[in-house]
Amino acid sequence: MGGPQDFEQDAEDVGEAERRAAEVDASGHGERLDRWLTTQAPEFSRNHLQALIERGCVTVDGKLLTKAAHKLRAGQRVEIELQPTDESRAFRAEAMALDFVFEDEHLAVVNKPAGLVVHPAAGNWSGTLMNGLLAHHPAAATLPRGGIVHRLDKDTSGLMVVGKTLEAVTALSRVIAAREVHREYLALAWGRIEEDFTVDQAMRRDPVSRVKMAIAPANLGKPARTDFFPLGVGEVNGRPISAVHCVLHTGRTHQIRVHLMHSGHPMVADTLYGGAPALGLARQALHAARLSFTHPVSGEALVLTAPLPADMAAAWAEIAAADLPD
Incomplete structure (x- = not known):
C-alpha cells in the first residue's frame, strides 16, 4: 500500500483545492477506494474522503467514481481533488x-x-x-x-x-x-398573563430529544431563573396572546422558551416548545431588547437598547399590546 509521499501534487493553481494522483501498488490491490485514500491523504478523515468521492472529486483511470466501496486493482491511477473540510x-x-x-x-x-x-x-x-x-x-x-x-x-x-x-x-x-451582565427580552406568549411571576426551575438537555432543553430536578440540572412582567394582552381568533417583558438571572440555553412553556404559556411560533405560529411570525417571538453592564476597561455604565424588528413590531401592534418598557 503506497504511502502519502507517493501522491503526485499538481502544481496547477486550483484555488483552495489540491489535486493529487497516485498509482495503486500491489499492496493496495482489492482495497476499498475510501480506505486506500486514507493512506494517501491521512490529513483528512475517512468521512470527508467519502464525501469527496460522492461529490465527484475522484477518478480511477480517468473514469469518475462515486462509490466509496469500489475495489481497486493494482496499476490503476487514482486522481482526487482534495477540497478543504467545511x-x-x-x-x-x-x-x-x-x-x-x-x-x-x-x-x-x-x-x-x-x-x-x-x-x-x-x-x-x-x-x-x-x-x-x-x-x-x-x-x-x-x-x-x-x-x-x-x-x-x-x-x-x-x-x-x-x-x-x-x-x-x-x-x-x-x-x-x-451574572453582572443584565439581559432583558420582549416576547409574545400564548395565554393570558396579567400578573408578574418568576420561574425558578433548573434545566438540562432533554434526555429524549437532544435538540431541546427541559426542566430538571435541582440535583440533575443547572439553576435557571427568569422573571416575567406582563405588558398587555390581545387576542387572535379568540385565543389570548400576551406581550411579556422577560428578565434573565441566568443564561441557560433556551431558558426563556423553556420557562414560558413550563408556565403554560409557550412562546408564539416556537414550534420546538409547543408554541403555535400566529401573527405572521415565522420564528419564535423573542427579542433581546436591553443589555446593561459595566464596561470592563473604562468602567462606564452601559445601557443599550434595540427596537423590535419589523416582524415582531407588526405582531406586537396587531395584538394592541401596552407600551414597551422604558
Whole structure:
C-alpha cells in the first residue's frame, strides 16, 4: 500500500483545492477506494474522503467514481481533488451588514437579526455572525470564538456583546459568569398573563430529544431563573396572546422558551416548545431588547437598547399590546 509521499501534487493553481494522483501498488490491490485514500491523504478523515468521492472529486483511470466501496486493482491511477473540510472553512471572514449599537477599541454590541447563526457548527459552517465579525474586525481571528462571549438562538433577534481584545473577552466572560451582565427580552406568549411571576426551575438537555432543553430536578440540572412582567394582552381568533417583558438571572440555553412553556404559556411560533405560529411570525417571538453592564476597561455604565424588528413590531401592534418598557 503506497504511502502519502507517493501522491503526485499538481502544481496547477486550483484555488483552495489540491489535486493529487497516485498509482495503486500491489499492496493496495482489492482495497476499498475510501480506505486506500486514507493512506494517501491521512490529513483528512475517512468521512470527508467519502464525501469527496460522492461529490465527484475522484477518478480511477480517468473514469469518475462515486462509490466509496469500489475495489481497486493494482496499476490503476487514482486522481482526487482534495477540497478543504467545511470545518476548516468556518473561521473565515465574510463581509456582511452588521448593526452595531455600540463599539470602541475594546468591545462591540451588535443587534443580531433573526435567522443569523451566531457561531459555526455542524450544518452552519459559514454565513454566521462570527464570520461577519472576522470581516469587520480581522483581529478577532486571534481571539477565542472570535470574541463571542455569549449567544442568542438563531431565530432570536437582539443585542449581543462581543470582545475585541483578549483583555475584554476575559473580563466579559467573568462578569457574565458572575451574572453582572443584565439581559432583558420582549416576547409574545400564548395565554393570558396579567400578573408578574418568576420561574425558578433548573434545566438540562432533554434526555429524549437532544435538540431541546427541559426542566430538571435541582440535583440533575443547572439553576435557571427568569422573571416575567406582563405588558398587555390581545387576542387572535379568540385565543389570548400576551406581550411579556422577560428578565434573565441566568443564561441557560433556551431558558426563556423553556420557562414560558413550563408556565403554560409557550412562546408564539416556537414550534420546538409547543408554541403555535400566529401573527405572521415565522420564528419564535423573542427579542433581546436591553443589555446593561459595566464596561470592563473604562468602567462606564452601559445601557443599550434595540427596537423590535419589523416582524415582531407588526405582531406586537396587531395584538394592541401596552407600551414597551422604558
